[in-house]
Amino acid sequence: MKKWIISLFSTILVWGAGVFVFFYIKETVPKKLTASSELVVEAQAEEEKVPTELKDVIHHTQKLVVKIQLADGSLGSGFLYNNKGDVVTNAHVVANAKDVTIITSDSREFSGTVIGISQETDVAVVRVPGLEGTEPLKIAADRKGVVGDEVLALGSPLGLQNTVTTGIISGIDRDMDIEPFHYEDVYQISAPIAPGNSGGPLVDSKTGEVLGINSAGTDKGAIGFSIPMTSILSLIEGWVKTPMTTIPELDLGTEGYAYEDEYSLEDYSSYLVNYFYESLNYGDYVTAYSLLGSAWKSGTTYEKFREGYLNTRSVNIDDLTATSEGDHATVVAIISAEERKSGSLILSKYKATYEVRYENDQLKLISGKAERIN
Known part of the structure; x- marks a missing residue:
């Protein structure tokens, strides 16, 4: 009888210990795993915040900057905006053209069609089916640059001079007119907008995000002007969703614009x-x-x-x-x-x-x- 009671008591102890362990694991381990997972996520987030080296930003961005060539031989720049193959550029680069040639940094040539162009703001979009599916540049859609931001002005990848110029945003909210366009709240930058840069992206040198479109320059010192992406995103997205069926003609002057010379x-x-x-x-x-x-x-x-x-x-x-x-x-x-x-x-x-x-x-x-x- 005594042995039976001892055996029953031992069995109860084993069951009790088992139940305790089960509920301890059920209640405690998931919390620890969750905490560990949160630490991993936080560590990954911290890692993502680490600034990319300047040379890596330049190399990656250059691959997505394109040269735009018109039938009359005029040249300019643009950059890949989305995975549909849409290239953003200045309106003055593709003015009065419907079909253009796109040349990538690795010398591939594609046909492009202007699907949107403004008569008031110096921005246009070219659709390039051959670039569809290519991962585009990151766009700073929710923030504007501030004075002191370090930036890169990138231009035509096949232009041998001034492909990349470095500087800072030296002024904001600048307004000016270069017929037929009105430039409002643009960045003034110390990176000069020289031949080959017009239509290319203004890039945050730390994150690689596109802050603006390099649009105009001046020969009075190292000064350039770039249109903030935040002010033209709705215009661009409108053309992306509903391409223009008729492209308006523009009457351009050449004052202030950065055109690229022909290369051999x-x-x-x-x-x-x-x-x-x-x-x-x-x-x-x-x-x-x-x-x-x-x-x-x-x-x-x-x-x-x-x-x-x-x-x-x-x-x-x-x-x-x-x-x-x-x-x-x-x-x-x-x-x-x-x-x-x-x-x-x-x-x-x-x-x-x-x-x-x-x-x-x-x-x-x-x-x-x-x-x-x-």
Whole structure:
């Protein structure tokens, strides 16, 4: 009898302990997990707040800035606004044109159609079906820049000069008229709006967000003017949702605007080689590989191409010359490469020669060879 009572008592204790553990786990562990999850979320949020390096902001933004070319040869800039392939630019860049050519930073060419343009505000939208699905730049939709914000003014990716200028917002709420447009509450910036910048984005150098559209400049010092995105978003969104069926004509003067000069095949080819090495330096092998022509790609897989540069830490172009004949160009680059070999870093010099030509309306590196030099 005594043994039976002891056995029953032991069983009750085991059951009680089991019930206690069950409810303890049920009530306590989820709270701890929730607290841990909250800490993870907070840590991730803190990580997202860490400013991006300036060079990374520039490289990422440049890839989404495009050159806009009209049938009459005039040129300007724009930037990818959404994943529908819509490009935002200045109205004066695409004035009196319906169809334009869009050239990306990796020399791809696409057809674009103006779907919206203002006769009063210097803004327009070009729809580019070939860019649909491409992740666009981030837009600062809910905040305006303030005096002292560090900014980048980016222009045509194929313009070799003044592609990127740096500065600060040096004034706000500036008003002016450059016929036929009225500029109201625009940013005054110390980054000059020079040829190649007009129509490009004004970017927060810390976050990479687009604050405005670079629109006009002055030759009286390093001063530029940019239209805040917050003041034109409703206009842009209206055209995105309901494209204009008739494009109005504009009577433009040239005073104050930043037009880009025409560039030669040598200029474009030099830019392409520079962009190739820039992409390698950022470890952006996908972009670098995309610049190769079809014949080069057919003999070199992406994996093999990437493997060939994994031990290259950085490349600096010491000298670059380009010559052209007919429809192709030859670019010779003297480069210094910091390479990892046997666990050490060594500096090597090379003479690299590239043949550049248009392939399906896209400028490509058709072939390349390098020889080591002293």
